[in-house]
Amino acid sequence: MLRYSNPGRFMDATAALLPWIAWSAGMLLAAGFYLALFVAPADYQQGEAARIMFVHVPAAWMAMFVYAAMAGASLTGLVFKHPLADVAAKAAAPLGACFTALALVTGMLWGKPMWGTYWVWDARLTSVLILFFVYLGYIALWSAIEEPARAARAAAIFCLVGAANLPVIHFSVDWWNTLHQPASVARLGRPAMDAGFLWPLLVMAAGYMTSFAALTILRMRTEILERRARALLLARAHGAHPLAPAHGAHAP
Numbered sequence: 001m002l003r004y005s006n007p008g009r010f011m012d013a014t015a016a017l018l019p020w021i022a023w024s025a026g027m028l029l030a031a032g033f034y035l036a037l038f039v040a041p042a043d044y045q046q047g048e049a050a051r052i053m054f055v056h057v058p059a060a061w062m063a064m065f066v067y068a069a070m071a072g073a074s075l076t077g078l079v080f081k082h083p084l085a086d087v088a089a090k091a092a093a094p095l096g097a098c099f100t101a102l103a104l105v106t107g108m109l110w111g112k113p114m115w116g117t118y119w120v121w122d123a124r125l126t127s128v129l130i131l132f133f134v135y136l137g138y139i140a141l142w143s144a145i146e147e148p149a150r151a152a153r154a155a156a157i158f159c160l161v162g163a164a165n166l167p168v169i170h171f172s173v174d175w176w177n178t179l180h181q182p183a184s185v186a187r188l189g190r191p192a193m194d195a196g197f198l199w200p201l202l203v204m205a206a207g208y209m210t211s212f213a214a215l216t217i218l219r220m221r222t223e224i225l226e227r228r229a230r231a232l233l234l235a236r237a238h239g240a241h242p243l244a245p246a247h248g249a250h251a252p
Contacts (some may be wrong), residue, residue: 006083007083007084007087007224010084010220010224011221011224014217014220014221015221017217018214018217018218018221021210021213021214021217022214024210025207025210025211025213025214028203028204028206028207028210029204029207029208029211031203031207032054032200032203032204032206032207033054033204035199035200035203035204036051036054036055036200036201036204037051039196039200040054040196040197040200041196041197043197046113046114049110049113049114050197052106052109052110053110053197053201054200054201054204055102055106055204056102056103056106056107056110057201057205058201058204058205058207058208059099059100059102059103059106059208060099060103060107060128061205061208062096062099062103062205062208062209062212063096063099063100063103063128063131063132064131064166064169064170065209066092066095066096066099066212067096067131067134067135067159067162067163067166068163068166069088069089069092070088070089070092070093070096070138070159071159071160071162071163071166073085073086073088073089073092074086074089074155074156074157074159074160075156075160077089077152077156078153078156078157078160084220086148086152086155086156087220087223087224087227088216088220089155089156089159090142090152090155090223091216091219091220091222091223092212092216092219093135093138093139093142094135094139094219095212095215095216095219096135097132097135097136097139099208099212100128100131100132100135101132103128104125104128104129104132107125107128123168123172123173123175124169124172124173127165127168127169127172128169130165131162131165131166131169134162134165137158137162138155138158138159138162141154141155141158142155148227
């Protein structure tokens with residue numbers, strides 16, 4: 001993969017791959033929604049309200065996965081100076097924030113009929129809310145520093161510090177007594193979920209993943225083009241500077 005660390009090669013490769021990934025994402029999401037709405041049975045306790053899990057659970061998984069990927073990219077950028085690492089982390093951050101917001105909102109809608117309230121200061125819910133604020137802080141940090149190299153370094157350090165929240169989110173249902181149910185899929189042994197629910201959930205998760213891949217590639221391509229345009233404008237301005245007329249002088 002090192003040969004694609006060159007932005008030019010990355011642009012060439014992703015130009016061919018992006019349409020295929022985007023089409024795959026659309027088909028997986030369509031299949032996932034069909035399975036969730038028309039194939040998966042109603043839950044024997046929660047009834048039709050349980051169908052919101054097919055949106056909520058993959059969004060919660062993606063909220064953590066995206067941040068872990070950002071932390072990996074940030075570490076790669078700091079240690080190995082990979083030219084696309086900070087681009088990837090910056091591109092992924094708004095998407096991760098959207099997944100986190102979707103997980104919080106759908107969790108609240110699910111919690112009202114199940115728990116009788118939209119929100120409790122539960123360990124899992126609170127730690128995911130903190131993750132959302134960390135996403136927003138990371139995005140704001142990029143916007144607050146104009147010089148790209150300084151912004152990339154500051155954002156990478158901030159991202160790595162924020163990664164300490166990920167194990168708290170994952171193990172919160174084991175470390176504390178919470179209203180949130182424990183893991184049903186990612187656990188030792190076989191998943192504690194009927195196949196009628198598991199397969200639609202996994203298809204939706206695959207749809208979320210491929211959608212994230214397509215949107216991240218698209219945002220990375222946009223960021224690379226913006227940086228090229230900025231560099232070109234700076235180069236032209238620098239080249240024109242010596243030829244600019246002095247103050248008060250008239251151009252020939």
